Amino acid sequence: MSGSKKSPFEINVHDLIGRPGHMREHKLTVEAPEQLGEGLIAVKQGAEIVEDVRLESVHEGILVTGDVSTTATGECGRCLTDIAQSVEVEFQELFAYSSDEASEHEVHDDHVDLEPLVRDAVVLSLPFQPVCRPDCPGLDPETGERLADMPEKEPREVIDPRWEALARFSSRPGTEYSSASDREER
Numbered sequence: 001m002s003g004s005k006k007s008p009f010e011i012n013v014h015d016l017i018g019r020p021g022h023m024r025e026h027k028l029t030v031e032a033p034e035q036l037g038e039g040l041i042a043v044k045q046g047a048e049i050v051e052d053v054r055l056e057s058v059h060e061g062i063l064v065t066g067d068v069s070t071t072a073t074g075e076c077g078r079c080l081t082d083i084a085q086s087v088e089v090e091f092q093e094l095f096a097y098s099s100d101e102a103s104e105h106e107v108h109d110d111h112v113d114l115e116p117l118v119r120d121a122v123v124l125s126l127p128f129q130p131v132c133r134p135d136c137p138g139l140d141p142e143t144g145e146r147l148a149d150m151p152e153k154e155p156r157e158v159i160d161p162r163w164e165a166l167a168r169f170s171s172r173p174g175t176e177y178s179s180a181s182d183r184e185e186r
């Protein structure tokens with residue numbers, strides 16, 4: 001027996017067990033017990049997860065259909081701005097009365113645990129490369145500034161490295177530089 005601690009995603013279905021044709025709808029709001037997702041954007045621990053669930057009793061078990069909505073937060077993959085994205089996912093799964101190869105999920109005692117379903121559905125929906133907006137220009141490759149913060153700024157022309165060396169030369173105190181290079185040549 002498991003059941004040392006109750007998952008917030010567990011739903012009691014004792015009134016539906018063995019009564020095919022019966023159906024019940026359930027709305028529940030839970031806090032994410034731990035972070036969902038590992039990428040740039042994830043549903044953080046404690047984030048509110050709203051589940052609209054339909055529980056249908058069928059001969060083999062309980063058919064669970066759910067809509068999940070929550071919010072993922074993280075960083076834009078281009079400019080690193082903090083972003084939040086709403087997540088809307090659906091799932092449907094049969095929780096069987098007896099375990100066999102046909103079904104991964106089972107009715108335990110008198111409840112179903114939706115956590116693995118919710119987790120998988122949410123994690124799979126998270127974008128691998130989240131962006132703050134579809135045309136996010138990202139960061140200036142030279143200064144690291146957010147280009148979106150400077151809409152008036154033209155993308156800077158990349159200076160030819162040879163000219164860049166010259167520019168550095170002219171910005172240094174001339175005497176110091178030339179004396180240093182004189183010493184190197186000897």
Ligand SMILES: [Zn+2]
Nearest residue numbers: 076079132136
């Ligand atoms: Zn961005």
